[in-house]
Structure formats: C-alpha cells, structure tokens
Amino acid sequence: MIIRMLHALCLVTLAGPAFAACSGSDLRETLTPAEQARIEAALDGAPYADGNHWRATRGDKVIHLIGTMHLADPRLAAPLERLRPIVESADLLLLEMTQEDEAALETRLASDPDLLLMPDATLPEILSEEDWAKMTEALTARGMPPFMAARFQPWYVSILLAIPPCAATPELAEGGMDALIEKIAQGAGVPRAALEDVETIFASFAEQPRQTQINMMLSALVEPKVSEDLFATLLASYFDEATAEGWAVSELLAQRYSPIDPDIAADIFATIEQELLIDRNHAWIPVLTNASLENDVVVAAFGAAHLPGEDGVLALLAAEGFALERLAF
Template identity: 45%
Template sequence: MHRSILAFLLLGSAAHAQCQGEDLRLTLTAAERADLDARIADMPYAQGNRWRAEKDGEVIHLVGTMHLSDPRLDAPAERLRTVMQGAGALLLEMPAQEQTKLTAALGQDPALILLDGTTLPELMDEDDWQSLSAAAKAHGLPAVMVARMRPWYLSMLLALPACAKAQMTQQDGLDVRLEAQAGEYGVPSVALEPFDTTFAIFNAEPLDDQLEMIGMTLAQQEDGASGFATTIAAYFDETAAEMWQLSAILAARSPLYTAQQASKAIEQTSAALLDQRNHDWIPVILAEAEKRAAPIVAAFGAAHLPGKNGVLQLLADDGWTLTREAF
C-alpha cells in the first residue's frame, strides 16, 4: 500500500499501459521552459538514474527507482543483475519485511490514515467538500469513507488517476525486481528507514496544510493521466530533477495558486519528503558500506538523487567520488 500511496510525488509509479496521457513538458510556454531550465541549471546531479560512489576502496552503487511496473525496466534490471550478484547488501526504502510491518500497523492503528475526533465535512467549506466528494466518487471512494480520511492520505489517493488502478496492483517496479535478485543471490535486504517514516511526516503536518494538499490535487485532476505520462517520460529520460521542479510550474497554472505559492509548496514538500530523509539515510548507507566486505547497492525513488540535499551530493560532501553509469 505504501508504495502506491506515495508513488506520484516520489517518481514511484508507472501507469503506462492504462494511462496514455500527454508529456506536459511539451506544453510548456517559452517562459515556462525558461523557468524550468533556470531551476535545474545549477542543481547538482540533475540527470542520471544510476551512479557509482567510491571512497578509500569502498564502493556504493546508487539506483533511482520506480516502485511500480513498466516493461522498459526489463533492461535496467538485467544490467544490474551482475552488480546484485556480487553485492554485500541491498538498501531499500521499503523492503518486504518492512512492508509486512506496515500492513500490520495499518490494521492495528487506523489513526495512521484516519482522522480522530473530526471529519473532513467539518473542516471544509461546503462547496469544497462537495467538489472533493465528486472527485473521490470518480475514483470509486464513497463519501462516508472519504469523510474520515486524513487529508494528506486522500490527496495521495486522488493524485493517482483512475486509469492507473490496475497498474497499482502489479508491484513489479525496479526496487521489487532488485529485491527478488537479492533473494536469489543470498544478498540481505536492509531498510533505509522505519516503515512508518513517511506516515509520521505527513501526520505531523497541521490539518490546514494537509487541506491545502487536497486543493492542489483537485486543481490538477484533469491532468492526472498526463501527469503520470510526464513522470514516466522524465524517469526514462533520467531527469528526475526536471520532473520535480515541473510540478511547481504546472501547479502555478491553476488560478488557485500564484507562482510563488506553488514554488513554496514544492519546496516544503521537498524538504519534508526528500531532504530530511536523504540526510537521515546517509549514516545508514555509510554504516552498511563499512560493515560489508563487498560493494553495497542503495535503491530508492529517483527524486532522492539530485539536488544540493540529494543523496549524491551528500555523499560527495563526505568525500566520495561519483561516476554516472549506464542505466
């Protein structure tokens, strides 16, 4: 469940077979394209899905992943098989054992995704609630269920277009394939973070901020399939940084947000979902690299690779030499 919920924001999902949308990068005006280029011009490691880090004889293989299925992942997965065969450990955001823990936790503690003591109709204006109810109904979510959902959780569900639902169940993304290879070769899988990390991040957000997430999601409902198509195209172009920054430009097209508000929203999301987690992952990665005799593999959503607070730059700051490799 976790992989599907967070897929849209973290370059985690593919709905290529069912969602035949338009690459929204092709719809940018000249001014929007210039804005996008400026946003990534000086961004460290803005391109590339696969990297090799080396320091003092130690090697870390870093792979930007998609969490759900796409047939174009066949070739990258096979190219990584040799690496996995000789690896000392595979580090993932959500290995199978953590997924099991999350499933159990959701059954034991509904408050992870449900409001306690209030409902969305009580928190929202009537017109906004009716708009939300209609959007949820189109996704097959009954109003009585939606009313109790935490706003951030609901916004994630609504960000996934209806055409992607069948694809969500396949669970055959690059991280899953790499974990299967690790199992074949007896390579241990290690979690980069506790299973409930992202839930804790979102649940700590004030309800007003969570409701803003719903507003932004509803503002982009018409572009749902195209948003997915753009995300997938950017992933296989190996331009995760471009896709992340494009989100702010697309949000600014809505009359609900100014360009400044949209950029601020993306920055805040990046700080919580990417930057802080990246910093938290580095000690885990370095500890495993030091502990294992063989090179380790760290595979996670591609959006975590680029930027001054990206995993690659943080390793470079620690003295590691980074080399881009064929994805």
C-alpha cells in the same frame, strides 16, 4: 495498497499495467518560453542533474546508487537485466522499505486504522460544500466510497488523489523497480535492509498542521486528464534519466494547474520537497556510509528524485569523500 501509494507519492510516477488505461501526454512539450527559462534557471549549476545509476567509491568501498520508480512499467525490464549482475553480487541491498517492513506496517494499520483517521472531524465538516462535492466526485472516480474517506486524514486523501482515476488499481506497485530489485536480491541471497524506520513517511505527513494538510489535499484536486498528463510527464523524465528536470517541471506544473492559489501551491510543493526528499536524504547518509564501512559493495535503490541537487544523496556523499561516476542504466 496504502504503503504502495505512499511509495508512489515519493516519486509521483505511474505506468505499466496500472497505466494501461491512461493516455497522458508529456507536458514538457507545452512549456512556454518563460516557463522553459524558469526550468533552465532552476537547473543551472545543479549537481548530478542527470542519471539513474551512479557509483560512489571511497577507498576500496563501493556504493551503487540506483534511482527507481516505485510503480510498474514494461520498459523497466531492460534496465533491470543490465543491473541484475550488480545486485546479485552485492554484499547488501538498501531500500526505502523492505517487504518485511511493509508487511509489518500493513498489519499495524489493519489493527489500528486510527493512524489514518481524524479523531475530531470529518472532511464534509472542514470543507466547503463545493469542495466536498468535488472531493466526492474525485474519490468516487478512484473507486473510494466518499463515506469511507470522510474521516481520513487530509494528507492521506491527497495521496489518493495523486493517483489518476485511470490507474487507481490494487496492483499499483506490484512491478515497481524497487520490488523487482528486491526480488533479484532475494533470489541471490543478498541481505536486505531499510534506509529508514518504516514510519518515517507517515510522520512526515501526519505532523503537518491540519490546514497544511487541507491545502495539500485541495492542491491535488485537478482534472483527471491533467492528472494523467502530470504522471506521464514525470514518467518520460524518468526514462530520459532527467531527474532534476523532472522535479523542476513538476514544481512548475503544480503551480500552473493548481486549483488553489499558486503561492499556496508553491508552499505545499516546498513542504513536500523538504519532508520527502531533503530531510530524508540527509538522514540516509549515515546509514549509507555505515553500510559501506561494513560491506565492500552496497547497492542502494530508492526513488530517483532523491539523487540530484545540492541536497541530493549524490552531492551529500561527495561531501563525505566519495568519488561519483555515472554508469549505464
């Protein structure tokens, strides 16, 4: 459950069986002219802004890059069938985390829960009475007893709060695209490997200053309906293959609905973008290029938000001499 929530945060999308009780709306339809102009400015000239499936070619080497969502949705069935032959014929599948990596980390967390706990304080001690009361209500709505969460690191509580109450179920990522692609590869005997060390995401959050973590946690403390709408918006953007737009809209909405100062919310979003996307994108490029040297056809499947932009995986591969072509998703 913990690892799947971390995966969810990497794209911040949710759907399918876990979203069956949710009724969020696509907030892109509510953008004011000024907000729409801001989105258009953010997208102006952004490289590789659209598309969930790209082919990178250098010489006779090929990398298929598949932007995924980490949680279940019945609409994934059709893309998965279209992608099945590509995955089954690959020499290697690269993922953010393999099943074996996830199992190993879950085992470590079970034996050393202090990795998620504050050693020197509790949430009621570091929050105002008003904020702890709101936190208690929000955690309870997600099935998490507040007394259990009281010692959690604030960054982890922010992940718990990022999941709408209507969707906080243990089956969160059972049918996510990453898991389903990995299942196809396993069935075809395709070797699998991870793009990064299993603890990279943990370190990205845990190394943040305590106050940054607190701000991150408080910024996620939005009304349940707003939380549903934010998820529905990113989900709609994903199936529209509007990857750059989805991220830009998320940034705007994070400030629109933030329960904390909008400028602080903007700083929090920038931190998440740097830690979860930009830094990891750059770290993945040597892994991708080395895999391509050793294999004729590589499939790399990871959160779609990693694809677009100047610091996106596609632009970084283009800088390494790969030719990029958008393919059907």
